Amino acid sequence: MNAYPNISYVAKLISEPTRAIILESLMDGKALPASELAYMAKVSHPTVSSHLSKLVEGNLLKVEQFGRHRYYKLASEQVAEVLEKLGNIAPPVQIRSLKQSDQMKQVRSARTCYDHLAGELGVKITEALLSQEMIIIKDDQYEVTKQGEEWFQKIGIEINNRGKSRRVFAKPCLDWSERRYHISGWLGAAIATQFFNEKWLIKSTTNRSVQLTEKGSILLKETLGLDI
Amino acid sequence: MNAYPNISYVAKLISEPTRAIILESLMDGKALPASELAYMAKVSHPTVSSHLSKLVEGNLLKVEQFGRHRYYKLASEQVAEVLEKLGNIAPPVQIRSLKQSDQMKQVRSARTCYDHLAGELGVKITEALLSQEMIIIKDDQYEVTKQGEEWFQKIGIEINNRGKSRRVFAKPCLDWSERRYHISGWLGAAIATQFFNEKWLIKSTTNRSVQLTEKGSILLKETLGLDI
DNA sequence: AATTCATTTAGGGTATGATCGAAATATGAA
DNA sequence: TTCATATTTCGATCATACCCTAAATGAATT
Numbered sequence: 001m002n003a004y005p006n007i008s009y010v011a012k013l014i015s016e017p018t019r020a021i022i023l024e025s026l027m028d029g030k031a032l033p034a035s036e037l038a039y040m041a042k043v044s045h046p047t048v049s050s051h052l053s054k055l056v057e058g059n060l061l062k063v064e065q066f067g068r069h070r071y072y073k074l075a076s077e078q079v080a081e082v083l084e085k086l087g088n089i090a091p092p093v094q095i096r097s098l099k100q101s102d103q104m105k106q107v108r109s110a111r112t113c114y115d116h117l118a119g120e121l122g123v124k125i126t127e128a129l130l131s132q133e134m135i136i137i138k139d140d141q142y143e144v145t146k147q148g149e150e151w152f153q154k155i156g157i158e159i160n161n162r163g164k165s166r167r168v169f170a171k172p173c174l175d176w177s178e179r180r181y182h183i184s185g186w187l188g189a190a191i192a193t194q195f196f197n198e199k200w201l202i203k204s205t206t207n208r209s210v211q212l213t214e215k216g217s218i219l220l221k222e223t224l225g226l227d228i
Numbered sequence: 229m230n231a232y233p234n235i236s237y238v239a240k241l242i243s244e245p246t247r248a249i250i251l252e253s254l255m256d257g258k259a260l261p262a263s264e265l266a267y268m269a270k271v272s273h274p275t276v277s278s279h280l281s282k283l284v285e286g287n288l289l290k291v292e293q294f295g296r297h298r299y300y301k302l303a304s305e306q307v308a309e310v311l312e313k314l315g316n317i318a319p320p321v322q323i324r325s326l327k328q329s330d331q332m333k334q335v336r337s338a339r340t341c342y343d344h345l346a347g348e349l350g351v352k353i354t355e356a357l358l359s360q361e362m363i364i365i366k367d368d369q370y371e372v373t374k375q376g377e378e379w380f381q382k383i384g385i386e387i388n389n390r391g392k393s394r395r396v397f398a399k400p401c402l403d404w405s406e407r408r409y410h411i412s413g414w415l416g417a418a419i420a421t422q423f424f425n426e427k428w429l430i431k432s433t434t435n436r437s438v439q440l441t442e443k444g445s446i447l448l449k450e451t452l453g454l455d456i
Numbered sequence: 457a458a459t460t461c462a463t464t465t466a467g468g469g470t471a472t473g474a475t476c477g478a479a480a481t482a483t484g485a486a
Numbered sequence: 487t488t489c490a491t492a493t494t495t496c497g498a499t500c501a502t503a504c505c506c507t508a509a510a511t512g513a514a515t516t
Contacts, residue, residue, distance in 0.1 A: 005318040005404050007252065007311060011243035016474075020236035034493065044476055049494055051474090059317065069483095069492075078317050083235060085310045089287065090233040140396040141367050168368040244504075262463060275505060277464055296462050296513045 013058045014086070018043055019051045022072075023060065027080055028112040028208050031064065031071035080114040088174055106209035108177040110201075116173070116188030117195070121212065121228065123178045125191070128224040135170070135183075142170035142183060151223065156198065157190050241286045242314070246271055247279045250300075251288065255308055256340040256436050259292065259299035308342040315404035334437035336405040338429075344401075344416030345423070349440065349456065351406045353419070356452045363398070363411075370398035370411060379451065384426065385418050 014020060021041040026032065032040075038048035052072055055061040062075045074080055110121035117125065129135045134148030144152065149159050162169075170187035174180075183191065195201040200216030212220075212228060220226040242248060249269040254260065260268075266276035280300055283289040290303045302308055338349035345353065357363045362376030372380065377387050390397075398415035402408075411419065423429040428444030440448075440456060448454040 005315040005320050007314045007318050008243050008245045008248035010314050010318040011239045011248065015236050015240035015243040017236045018474080020239065024235065035491095043474090045493065046477080046495080047475055053494085059319070076317075078313070082310070082313045082317060085306070085313055086235045086238050087233045089304070089306050089310060090235050090238040091287070092233050139369050139371075140399065141369060143367075171368065246504085263461095271504095272506060273463065274465080274507085277462095278504085281464085298463075 010058060010060070010082075013055060013060055014083070016051070018047065019055060022048070022051060022055065023074070023079075023083055024208070026061070026072065026074050027083055027114060028203075029074065029080070029114050031073035033069050033071055037072065074114075077114060084113060084173070103209075106204065110210045110212065111208040112192060112203070112210060113173065113182075113184070116182070116184050116192045117201075117210070118173070118175050118182050119177055119209075121210070122182035123175055123180045124226060124228065125220070125224070126172075126182045127180070128220075128226050129183075132224060137172070140171065141168075142172065142187065144170075144187070154223065155219070156194050159187075162186055162190075238286060238288070238310075241283060241288055242311070244279070246275065247283060250276070250279060250283065251302070251307075251311055252436070254289070254300065254302050255311055255342060256431075257302065257308070257342050259301035261297045261299055265300065302342075305342060312341060312401070312404070316402055318404075331435055331437075334432065335435060338438045338440065339436040340420060340431070340438060341401065341403075341410075341412070344410070344412050344420045345429075345438070346401070346403050346410050347405055347437075349438070350410035351403055351408045352454060352456065353448070353452070354400075354410045355408070356448075356454050357411075360452060365400070368400065369396075370400065370415065372398075372415070382451065383447070384422050387415075390414055390418075 014023060018041045022037050025037060025040050034048055034052055035045065037052070038045050041048060052061065052063075056063055056072075059075050060079050061072050064071045064073070108119055110117070110119045112118065113122070116122070126135075129148065129151075130137065132147075133145055134151050135142045135144050137143075144159050152159050167189075168185040170183050170185045172181035173184035173188070175182050182188070192201075195216065196203070198215070199213055200219055201210050201212055203210050217228060220228060242251060246269045250265050253265060253268050262276055262280055263273065265280070266273050269276060280289065280291075284291055284300075287303050288307050289300050292299045292301075336347055338345070338347045340346065341350070344350070354363075357376065357379075358365065360375075361373055362379050363370045363372050365371075372387050380387050395417075396413040398411050398413045400409035401412035401416070403410050410416070420429075423444065424431070426443070427441055428447055429438050429440055431438050445456060448456060
């Protein structure tokens, strides 16, 4: 009765708290060196090193070497998907300190999820686009309307310019903190990229959270009527 | 740096091999009593009982009591989704015995995945429907064509009869054994249900595999040109 | 009430694996 | 070559938790 892929092996890799912190730290798709991850997870170098080799061995992480630095990142978007889905059925963590509570608030308010926006900000933008009929939902996918196309063009995104990208255009992704949906897929990534390029949004250096800038705030207010 | 849902907690629940067997045994959506699960996982009653209480505590399983029996089932479709996705990034199990190898072959050839068909059979039906243009793929979703509607009607499925079901109509689900796609969502469930109702397909009593009947084989040959 | 079947609690043996300091290795800079 | 930094290997310690047997509980049937 064991004729299945080795689910328990992968789950075991994810289950160890230190490794879970490592994976979560890499969920926004960036690559980090071992020492940085050791600092984030608050464990010694030998410990993090042993965890990293297990994660690479299990194909959850990839490693790229530049000189004496090794940068670790998630092995694929599928891994990020599994982690996000696990987040959806997982209970929230117990908050133990004020600092942690602040981090939590930041991350819930706005963060990146692999390559698109999530958290309250991601959900609010998505819902504003829906209510203004810039996008509509059809069969569990988002479609951009005529006026939506103009709006995206105005902020610098050419909907029809995505070339031969075989990626899903835009689908709803259940947000673990809001229990509502935000946009993932090609469109989600395009929005996030543009927001960073135009400095409407900046990334935190310590966690997955992101911060709306003055410029970004004005843009959302003026073009979508969004107060944040 | 821990301001996230408790991914490691859920992963730990799934990671224990005995619990993984229990979860996999319930992946087709059916409900089983503790003693049956103890037999399948080849552990004692106390052991399985302790695992089951942890899985219920962690909201991965639900329990329903009928008299002195307690039936356990997956808590939600989301749990099944997580398990299936984990299967996609997990390495295949080591085959240790002939019996296990036979089970493996059965399960790979045809099985249920929560409430729709998977394995070689699920993939072949999906690909036949695509090549005959009964369904087409559009933006990562399947749509039923005019002639497809007739085909579904012929086998007893009214596409337009799904009432107020808010479920995704039909989307591709990556199959861990085939590394190709089968149909999930409302349509996937409708197909599976109809195949069981009409006895074109029967379930194994010991694992997730299913067997095409004589009648079922003829139907697929005559209406889709599928040789299985 | 007594019996039977399903499941849970209790307690102890055992194994796995996470952790760290110290030392070793690998890479680039001086 | 020598030094400095990044990472891994080694060895020992320690905690977690899985597993079983035996006994207890809970729920129907007689």
